[in-house]
Amino acid sequence: xxxxxxxxxxxxxxxxxxxxxxxxxxxxxxxxxxxxxxxxxxxxxxxxxxxxxxxxxxxxxxxxxxxxxxxxxxxxxxxxxxxxxxxxxxxxxxxxxxxxxxxxxxxxxxxxxxxxxxxxxxxxxxxx
Amino acid sequence: xxxxxxxxxxxxxxxxxxxxxxxxxxxxxxxxxxxxxxxxxxxxxxxxxxxxxxxxxxxxxxxxxxxxxxxxxxxxxxxxxxxxxxxxxxxxxxxxxxxxxxxxxxxxxxxxxxxxxxxxxxxxxxxxxxxxxxxxxxxxxxxxxxxxxxxxxxxxxxxxxxxxxxxxxxxxxxxxxxxxxxxxxxxxxxxxxxxxxxxxxxxxxxxxxxxxxxxxxxxxxxxxxxxxxxxxxxxxxxxxxxxxxxxxxxxxxxxxxxxxxxxxxxxxxxxxxxxxxxxxxxxxxxxxxxxxxxxxxxxxxxxxxxxxxxxxxxxxxxxxxxxxxxxxxxxxxxxxxxxxxxxxxxxxxxxxxxxxxxxxxxx
Numbered sequence: 152x153x154x155x156x157x158x159x160x161x162x163x164x165x166x167x168x169x170x171x172x173x174x175x176x177x178x179x180x181x182x183x184x185x186x187x188x189x190x191x192x193x194x195x196x197x198x199x200x201x202x203x204x205x206x207x208x209x210x211x212x213x214x215x216x217x218x219x220x221x222x223x224x225x226x227x228x229x230x231x232x233x234x235x236x237x238x239x240x241x242x243x244x245x246x247x248x249x250x251x252x253x254x255x256x257x258x259x260x261x262x263x264x265x266x267x268x269x270x271x272x273x274x275x276x277x278x279x
Numbered sequence: 280x281x282x283x284x285x286x287x288x289x290x291x292x293x294x295x296x297x298x299x300x301x302x303x304x305x306x307x308x309x310x311x312x313x314x315x316x317x318x319x320x321x322x323x324x325x326x327x328x329x330x331x332x333x334x335x336x337x338x339x340x341x342x343x344x345x346x347x348x349x350x351x352x353x354x355x356x357x358x359x360x361x362x363x364x365x366x367x368x369x370x371x372x373x374x375x376x377x378x379x380x381x382x383x384x385x386x387x388x389x390x391x392x393x394x395x396x397x398x399x400x401x402x403x404x405x406x407x408x409x410x411x412x413x414x415x416x417x418x419x420x421x422x423x424x425x426x427x428x429x430x431x432x433x434x435x436x437x438x439x440x441x442x443x444x445x446x447x448x449x450x451x452x453x454x455x456x457x458x459x460x461x462x463x464x465x466x467x468x469x470x471x472x473x474x475x476x477x478x479x480x481x482x483x484x485x486x487x488x489x490x491x492x493x494x495x496x497x498x499x500x501x502x503x504x505x506x507x508x509x510x511x512x513x514x515x516x517x518x519x520x521x522x523x524x525x526x527x528x529x530x531x532x533x534x535x536x537x538x539x540x541x542x543x544x545x546x547x548x549x550x551x552x553x554x555x556x557x558x559x560x561x562x563x564x565x566x567x568x569x570x571x572x573x574x575x576x577x578x579x580x581x582x583x584x585x586x587x588x589x590x591x592x593x594x595x596x597x598x599x600x601x602x603x604x605x606x607x608x609x610x611x612x613x614x615x616x617x618x619x620x621x622x623x624x625x626x627x628x629x630x631x632x633x634x635x636x637x638x639x640x641x642x
Contacts, residue, residue, distance in 0.1 A: 186310055186311055186504070187310050187311055187596075190570065190572055190594070208623065212504065212508060212593065212596065213306070213307075
């Protein structure tokens, strides 16, 4: 379910390192909690993000949630497809439903995040 | 938390349970959008057992209901149902409700779960001078709503009541899946459908049979999430959002439930005054013109001033846009008027549009 090459946060974002850049999205658990996602407020390319800074907003029919940057970086690309097909976040949260790409400021920051195994344990804890 | 008699079944069906005014209720099962669309195109089944039931009986029962409400219950005959309100002397809302005429001296009132105890106290507390008895019956009743274009087709084989001959806003007693029930052609979705009341202590078989027989036809169990989007598309009021003890019946654009010719009733003098002097604000429907979703309590700006907060607001699964209701100053209530809603600090353009947002085609 949760890819081993990703890292994860307590706020249910995933991040996947690709060279000096990284792709960020929300986890399958997050999309399932939110329900039908209908709107994503995307940030501007070039924006500098601190770790834990809000990078955008995901709206489902019933609620609004911030999405936070797992690590610091500069936004190099946003997933424009989400503007018209926000439900990609429900259908393929770990793939086509990616939200942004960033140029990572310090790759070591990723070491402080959950591995897939850590995250799955974390989720088990939430359910009890 | 209070639980309805169907609670275990919701868990079994995978319903996401939340607390709603002290009750553990399902907010969704398969998702708000599929559930919403099932009710609009096929059928949906709701557990609404949290709703309150109050029985008014006695020689003055009609006189008393007439005193408490603005609509004219005097025109009704047994077998009819009427949408009306419990009014304060200021013509604001204690609650909105349905009145079922059971007999010449027997009126069955169905009120919102959030106001159940308050309403009973209000009704029991204003009886001075009226020969009536007021009974709180919420605990003994379970209530299901079967809504959608296929509702009659699904329910008819399971009941001895002739549904085809039951008109909108009428009720009849009979058996549903072998259980004694009261069934009315009413609902909170804007679709055709029925509400099923029973005092049977084990009503679960009604739910499970409707799911089993309706499922192959497209019936889904529906949670509170879709209940809200369905009722808002049809501009049905939600107490606490659209109407409250701070909003008058005329401001809420519910003049159609005010019948002045019936005589005196609580709140009437204020209604007459507002009719003579005109309103300063009114509840109107809007759509967002720019992307986003306007939600309750978001600040509303008109002519450079903050004038209100969004009353109800959601994404409409059917119309696929952000719709809502808001009390605007009277000079902003004309169709087409543009104003702004503040969404996370950003001013977003909205426009007054006609309501209801959705009206079903008459069969």
